[in-house]
Amino acid sequence: MSAVQDPIIPVIAGLIRSHPGTISLGQGVVFYGPPAAAREAIRDFFEKPENQKYGPAQGMPQLLELTERKLAAENGIHVGTARRVVVTAGANMAFLNALFAIADPGDEIILPLPYYFNQEMAVRMLSCTPVFVPTDGNNQLRTDLIRAAVTEKTRAVVTISPNNPSGAVFSEDALREVNALCRAHGIYHITDEAYEYFTYGGARHFSPASIQGSEPHTISLFSFSKAYGFASWRLGYMVIPEHLYEAVLKAQDTNLICAPSISQHAAIGALTVGSDYCREKLKIIGRVREIVLDELQSLADICRVPEAQGAFYLLLRVDTELDSMKVAQRLIQEHKVAVIPGTAFGLDEGCYLRVAYGALEPETAAEGTRRLVSGLRAITGA
Missing domain, CATH: 3.40.640.10 (Type I PLP-dependent aspartate aminotransferase-like (Major domain))
Known part of the structure; x- marks a missing residue:
């Protein structure tokens, strides 16, 4: 068990609790409950x-x-x-x-x-x-x-x-x-x-x-x-x-x-x-996805967002020498927005960040992404 990585979601959740008001673009859950x-x-x-x-x-x-x-x-x-x-x-x-x-x-x-x-x-x-x-x-x-x-x-x-x-x-x-x-x-x-x-x-x-x-x-x-x-x-x-x-x-x-x-x-x-229940909710998630993608376009000079046509995740590659876990910590501590570092997914070379948008209403997603954009610019000095 000592060779097994610590589950990242509780680690990020602990940082969020320590910084009230943080908007989470971290955990992969949906905004709605059962039918x-x-x-x-x-x-x-x-x-x-x-x-x-x-x-x-x-x-x-x-x-x-x-x-x-x-x-x-x-x-x-x-x-x-x-x-x-x-x-x-x-x-x-x-x-x-x-x-x-x-x-x-x-x-x-x-x-x-x-x-x-x-x-x-x-x-x-x-x-x-x-x-x-x-x-x-x-x-x-x-x-x-x-x-x-x-x-x-x-x-x-x-x-x-x-x-x-x-x-x-x-x-x-x-x-x-x-x-x-x-x-x-x-x-x-x-x-x-x-x-x-x-x-x-x-x-x-x-x-x-x-x-x-x-x-x-x-x-x-x-x-x-x-x-x-x-x-x-x-x-x-x-x-x-x-x-x-x-x-x-x-x-x-x-x-x-x-x-x-x-x-x-x-x-x-x-x-x-049946699945019609999910497909109806997917309309809202689709709108949130477009909001997040639109906001992230302003980071094109320092951040690559590969095509992502499924789930409710985007995997960003940030142009920085900083470790992704350090960037994730600073985003929470200094800018009150949470993402998941790419090291948790085996991406040890380069700074990758997973952004999850399924749990958010459109207004919250827009604010969270704006915090992410300003935070990454501040952290990278861009």
Whole structure:
């Protein structure tokens, strides 16, 4: 555990608490909560004694059924007999379950840079080795470099699209190529799709598990946290090959037994509303995104903002010799605006900052971005 990085969100949150009035462009959450149907679904929860007992490790039957329908209708993923769905306490637990099921100490997991810090932490916690593969200048996959990184110890390639922290949406062609590579090498493609609905402009989300023949080697991770405002309810799910089901349930039963029953009931209500709930909220997030991008244009001389058509993140590269953590600290202490340093995502060369805008109303986002712009100019001396 001493080799595992400290989770950055609590570190930044502590700095924010020490500087009241700070506007956070840090944590990746949405501004809205669950739909009314989710609240209605748990209205009588405490009246039924069976709700206070452990449930099935894989998830409640009704929720599994609704999830399988959603996967078929929206992702082109047909569960059938070759796959299983397991309900988890968020996509982070799903990722950890997957590692428990497929990897031994010393095995390698390929993580394109920038990685999502909790996944890199999980790899190290299981005494596996993260192998970092650069992306291109727009944070798109370099499939040639991924192919070159595969060794006899490789157990999986991880892709996150839409991406945290960059906001990039990987192309269908690139994801198909990674999936085919994994199939050819007898390794797994772990595809994190927590931000599946958050795309802008002409960008479209693609689920690799929809590829014909992908069933034996594709592990898909999903979350209710973003689309349905369920962050504190800790609920997600994973789609896995049938042959991993027993191993995943061992990990699930040991760590959790079952995902929280009250959260599963709420999710049943949310799925009856469906993704239209998120897509309506996305209109506001899209407006906030445009506000943030417009404000950042004035930093073009000292800051590069690669194209980001997904999630609710922008990954800035600032022209400075200063360390990104030091810049993040000074932005909070001196300018009362919070971002996440790129070092948390494996970006150790250059000063990268992740800006998150999903949690803010338009006016707050505009003020926070103005603080960021003036703060970066002051800190860099530009």
